Amino acid sequence: MRFIIYALLGCVWWDVTTGARRIKLGLGEPNSPETRNAQPVVDYWFQQKLDHFNATDKRTWKQRYQINEQFYKSGGPVFLMIGGEDKMSSKWTNSGAWIEYAGEFNAVCFQLEHRFYGDGHPTEDASTANLVYLSTEQALADLAEFMVGTKATYNISPESKWIAFGGSYSGSLAAWLRMKYPHLVHAAVSSSAPLLAKIDFHEYYKVVEGALSTYKPACVTQIKLANQMLNAIIESDKEIKYINKKFKLCDPLNAKNNKDVSILFETLAGNFAGIVQYNKDNRLSNRTNEITLETLCDIMTNESIASPLEKYAAVNDRMLSSNNLTCTDYVYENTVNILKNISWESPYASSRQWTYQTCTEFGFYQTSNQDEHVFGSKLPVNFFTDMCAEVYGEKFDADLLAKGVDRTNWTYGELNIKETRVVYVHGSVDPWHALGMTRTKTVKTAAIFIVGTAHCANMYPSATTDLPQLTKARATIKAFLTDWLTISDDLDSANQETVRFD
Ligand SMILES: *[C@@H]1O[C@H](CO)[C@@H](O)[C@H](O)[C@H]1NC(C)=O
Ligand SMILES: *[C@@H]1O[C@H](CO)[C@@H](O)[C@H](O)[C@H]1NC(C)=O
Ligand SMILES: *[C@@H]1O[C@H](CO)[C@@H](O)[C@H](O)[C@H]1NC(C)=O
Ligand SMILES: *[C@@H]1O[C@H](CO)[C@@H](O)[C@H](O)[C@H]1NC(C)=O
Ligand SMILES: *[C@@H]1O[C@H](CO)[C@@H](O)[C@H](O)[C@H]1NC(C)=O
Ligand SMILES: *[C@@H]1O[C@H](CO)[C@@H](O)[C@H](O)[C@H]1NC(C)=O
Numbered sequence: 001m002r003f004i005i006y007a008l009l010g011c012v013w014w015d016v017t018t019g020a021r022r023i024k025l026g027l028g029e030p031n032s033p034e035t036r037n038a039q040p041v042v043d044y045w046f047q048q049k050l051d052h053f054n055a056t057d058k059r060t061w062k063q064r065y066q067i068n069e070q071f072y073k074s075g076g077p078v079f080l081m082i083g084g085e086d087k088m089s090s091k092w093t094n095s096g097a098w099i100e101y102a103g104e105f106n107a108v109c110f111q112l113e114h115r116f117y118g119d120g121h122p123t124e125d126a127s128t129a130n131l132v133y134l135s136t137e138q139a140l141a142d143l144a145e146f147m148v149g150t151k152a153t154y155n156i157s158p159e160s161k162w163i164a165f166g167g168s169y170s171g172s173l174a175a176w177l178r179m180k181y182p183h184l185v186h187a188a189v190s191s192s193a194p195l196l197a198k199i200d201f202h203e204y205y206k207v208v209e210g211a212l213s214t215y216k217p218a219c220v221t222q223i224k225l226a227n228q229m230l231n232a233i234i235e236s237d238k239e240i241k242y243i244n245k246k247f248k249l250c251d252p253l254n255a256k257n258n259k260d261v262s263i264l265f266e267t268l269a270g271n272f273a274g275i276v277q278y279n280k281d282n283r284l285s286n287r288t289n290e291i292t293l294e295t296l297c298d299i300m301t302n303e304s305i306a307s308p309l310e311k312y313a314a315v316n317d318r319m320l321s322s323n324n325l326t327c328t329d330y331v332y333e334n335t336v337n338i339l340k341n342i343s344w345e346s347p348y349a350s351s352r353q354w355t356y357q358t359c360t361e362f363g364f365y366q367t368s369n370q371d372e373h374v375f376g377s378k379l380p381v382n383f384f385t386d387m388c389a390e391v392y393g394e395k396f397d398a399d400l401l402a403k404g405v406d407r408t409n410w411t412y413g414e415l416n417i418k419e420t421r422v423v424y425v426h427g428s429v430d431p432w433h434a435l436g437m438t439r440t441k442t443v444k445t446a447a448i449f450i451v452g453t454a455h456c457a458n459m460y461p462s463a464t465t466d467l468p469q470l471t472k473a474r475a476t477i478k479a480f481l482t483d484w485l486t487i488s489d490d491l492d493s494a495n496q497e498t499v500r501f502d
Pocket of ligand 6: 196197198199402405406409410414415
């Protein structure tokens with residue numbers, strides 16, 4: 001089963017066994033053993049409140065976290081990696097740019113898994129009634145309680161400065177944590193974070209198109225022609241058998257089922273979007289077999305393949321085989337059924353949970369129903385909002401979503417967020433930069449925009465293959481951390497007299 005709806009967010013890497021995205025994006029082998037350190041990773045459990053905002057609700061659950069102390073020297077800072085919308089990966093506890101920084105600053109590193117994703121189960125199951133406890137506000141309060149509790153458990157000095165790290169959704173949480181709990185978190189590194197909640201994220205495919213076009217404008221022309229041909233065949237409801245065969249559909253297409261048609265268009269567009277979003281990140285240690293946007297565009301512009309549609313099918317073949325799949329699944333009903341599964345054991349539990357957050361807090365729907373769209377025009381916003389209602393119940397309609405998205409924007413201030421000591425990092429190839437902070441607005445926060453890199457590129461371990469501008473970005477982040485950890489801009493309290501009126 002290949003399943004991509006809502007899949008294109010997190011800084012996904014390494015874990016190839018669970019979750020929908022990995023099935024889609026598990027291209028090649030995990031990172032090489034040399035880049036990890038040999039330290040075993042132990043899971044610890046933090047007793048956490050279920051509802052931070054209801055004093056009479058005494059229920060608790062166990063939240064999973066991990067520690068890396070190998071670089072810690074007494075008096076060093078505390079680094080906190082915020083878990084995102086998927087099971088926490090031990091690989092992050094042992095490696096990544098933040099661990100390289102920890103070596104420079106003698107930091108102790110904690111990684112905390114996000115509620116409802118992964119091994120910590122706050123409720124009996126993930127029923128819609130229970131998902132009421134899944135929100136950014138609860139997640140931020142978890143982080144705050146965790147910091148306070150951990151200081152006590154591990155005897156961390158009150159003077160120790162905490163730095164939050166996160167990428168993608170958890171990058172947004174890193175910035176919001178600094179804003180909401182500035183007395184607990186001294187600074188944050190927020191990578192590829194969408195700060196603006198938006199229902200209709202039509203910019204997404206525009207960035208994908210731009211990235212493909214920068215490599216080869218003809219690639220985009222061919223994709224557009226292919227989608228027009230596909231659309232014409234489906235609308236005329238003739239030669240559907242050709243589509244079934246060419247695109248290796250698992251079930252014969254019913255051209256009259258609009259939802260199936262939408263998912264088919266999305267799946268084929270996702271072949272490109274998934275590759276662009278993660279283009280040449282450092283997930284893979286051996287890039288020989290890595291599929292890049294160049295690989296796909298070379299197929300789209302290969303003149304020995306007869307038509308644009310055949311080229312589009314050849315790209316799909318390439319993606320199927322790299323994922324060890326024999327056919328393309330596009331059936332709407334299957335998708336809805338998967339998302340309806342409330343079991344923690346469901347391999348798509350994270351997709352259900354993340355979809356819930358999109359239906360209640362963010363939107364982020366990657367639509368394509370604008371004029372002259374490169375990837376066809378079959379993904380209007382109501383395709384996604386209808387799905388919210390189908391999966392979670394009638395209450396979850398477009399109005400609820402609009403209010404939820406509005407609430408997210410006014411709660412955190414979207415791109416007008418007021419905070420200090422946050423560095424925002426984005427890559428030009430990453431579609432999510434369109435919703436992020438890409439301009440430095442004040443002297444106390446900074447934005448770094450890296451031309452040519454994809455989603456969360458700066459978070460991966462540095463490698464000899466890194467673009468020079470990525471190397472520079474990592475050094476600049478380190479320079480900010482140096483400033484923030486060494487220079488205090490608080491007043492020296494000993495020299496300040498209270499202004500007192502008797
Ligand atoms: C708060 O928790 C109590 C005890 O579980 C429950 O009876 C009550 O309904 C909750 N209130 C709200 C507003 O959720
Ligand atoms: C990378 O993989 C290819 C093909 O699987 C192999 O031939 C090559 O030796 C590998 N390179 C390294 C550096 O491991
Ligand atoms: C173009 O496609 C043909 C047929 O699939 C293949 O043999 C050839 O290697 C491709 N050319 C390039 C440049 O990829
Ligand atoms: C595909 O199968 C091969 C051979 O069994 C395996 O090495 C590879 O990891 C698989 N790839 C994925 C994405 O599952
Ligand atoms: C939900 O997923 C679990 C674990 O994969 C599976 O055992 C169960 O049958 C699924 N439930 C439904 C209703 O499909
Ligand atoms: C935040 O979301 C609301 C609701 O969709 C929208 O009206 C508002 O314009 C958004 N804020 C910004 C700055 O776009």
